[in-house]
Amino acid sequence: ILNVEQSPQSLHVQEGDSTNFTCSFPSSNFYALHWYRWETAKSPEALFVMTLNGDEKKKGQISATLNTKEGYSYLYIKGSQPEDSATYLCAPISGSARQLTFGSGTQLTVLP
Amino acid sequence: EAGVAQSPRYKIIEKRQSVAFWCNPISGHATLYWYQQILGQGPKLLIQFQNNGVVDDSQLPKDRFSAERLKGVDSTLKIQPAKLEDSAVYLCASSLDRTWGANYGYTFGSGTRLTVV
Numbered sequence: 001i002l003n004v005e006q007s008p009q010s011l012h013v014q015e016g017d018s019t020n021f022t023c024s025f026p027s028s029n030f031y032a033l034h035w036y037r038w039e040t041a042k043s044p045e046a047l048f049v050m051t052l053n054g055d056e057k058k059k060g061q062i063s064a065t066l067n068t069k070e071g072y073s074y075l076y077i078k079g080s081q082p083e084d085s086a087t088y089l090c091a092p093i094s095g096s097a098r099q100l101t102f103g104s105g106t107q108l109t110v111l112p
Numbered sequence: 113e114a115g116v117a118q119s120p121r122y123k124i125i126e127k128r129q130s131v132a133f134w135c136n137p138i139s140g141h142a143t144l145y146w147y148q149q150i151l152g153q154g155p156k157l158l159i160q161f162q163n164n165g166v167v168d169d170s171q172l173p174k175d176r177f178s179a180e181r182l183k184g185v186d187s188t189l190k191i192q193p194a195k196l197e198d199s200a201v202y203l204c205a206s207s208l209d210r211t212w213g214a215n216y217g218y219t220f221g222s223g224t225r226l227t228v229v
Contacts, residue, residue, distance in 0.1 A: 004154070034217050043115065044155075044203070046217030089154060099168060100218075102147075102154030 002026060002095050006088075006103035013080050014111050020076045021106040023090030027071035031093040034100060035064055035075055039086040047075075047088075068094075080110040114138065118204050118221035126229055130192035133224045136185070137206030143167075145218065146179055146189050147203040155203055161187065194228045201225050 005024045013019050025033070032051045038044040048057040053068040061078045071094070077084055087107045091100040117136040125131050137144050142163050147155035158177065160167040163184035172179065176195070181187040191198055205218040 036217070036220075041222070043222045044205075044218075044220040046219070049217045091154070099157050099160070102156070104152065104154045 002092070002097040002101040004090065004092060004101050004103040006090055006106050008106060009104070010107040010109070012109045012111060015080060015082060017080050017110075018076065018078045019080055019108065020074050021088055021108075023073045023075070023092070023103055025071050025073075025090075025092040025101075026095035027069060028095055030068040030071075031098075033066060033073055033090060033092040033094075035073070036089040036091070037086045038089060038105070044089065075106075077108075080108070082110045082112050084108060085110045116204055116206055116219050116221035118202075118224055120224055121222065122225050122227075124227045124229060125194055127196055128193040130190065131194055131226060132188050132190045133202050133204075133226075135187045135189070135204030135221060137187075137204070138208075138219055141206035141208050141219070142184070143207045143209070144181055144187050145205045145207075146187070147205065149201040149203060149223070150197075151200070158189070191226075194226075196228050199226060199228045 007022050034049050035047040036044040048064045050066040055066040057064050063076045066073045087105040089102050089105045091102040119134050144161045146158045149155040158172045159169040159179045161181040164181045179189045201223040203223045205220045207218045
């Protein structure tokens, strides 16, 4: 079973704050990493698919970086808004796994 | 484009009863996945279909869970008999890519929240 760790588990920030989360995974045999946003009562939504070491991707005020050599990815949100409140899931394919393995997520609450 | 459709949204059953979930993926998506998400954990893959063939069912508890994808379009997941520990959200996803959503990621449905009492 692939060990995927996301930190922090939960986070409360004020509207306008910038924040970031971490996803750690085995660095060996890396293939790809997905980030998803899952709002309550909605479907998980794909944010980024990352494959190359050093990848940086951006979607609006959300960006992500990838370090496959050390086995981590960061997700950044600049100027958080209440509508950014959601659980953010990362899912790498690495190590012995040939399928996405989801972390348990970071639950973000943005307070107005 | 219509999203991934799942039904029902919620289901409450007693232990030892049976239950079935339905999923209709995005048109043209050959790959379909069923995930189980237990509260506090990340989604866990139960089964992956490529068209109507099973690619990976290594984490499917086959003594009680079954899934099919007739004609390579919609799919059903069944639990019989249900146990208390099956209480979870069951997510269906589909992808256009043949290889792990390499370009576009997966498109998920809204899920079915199952409570076994």
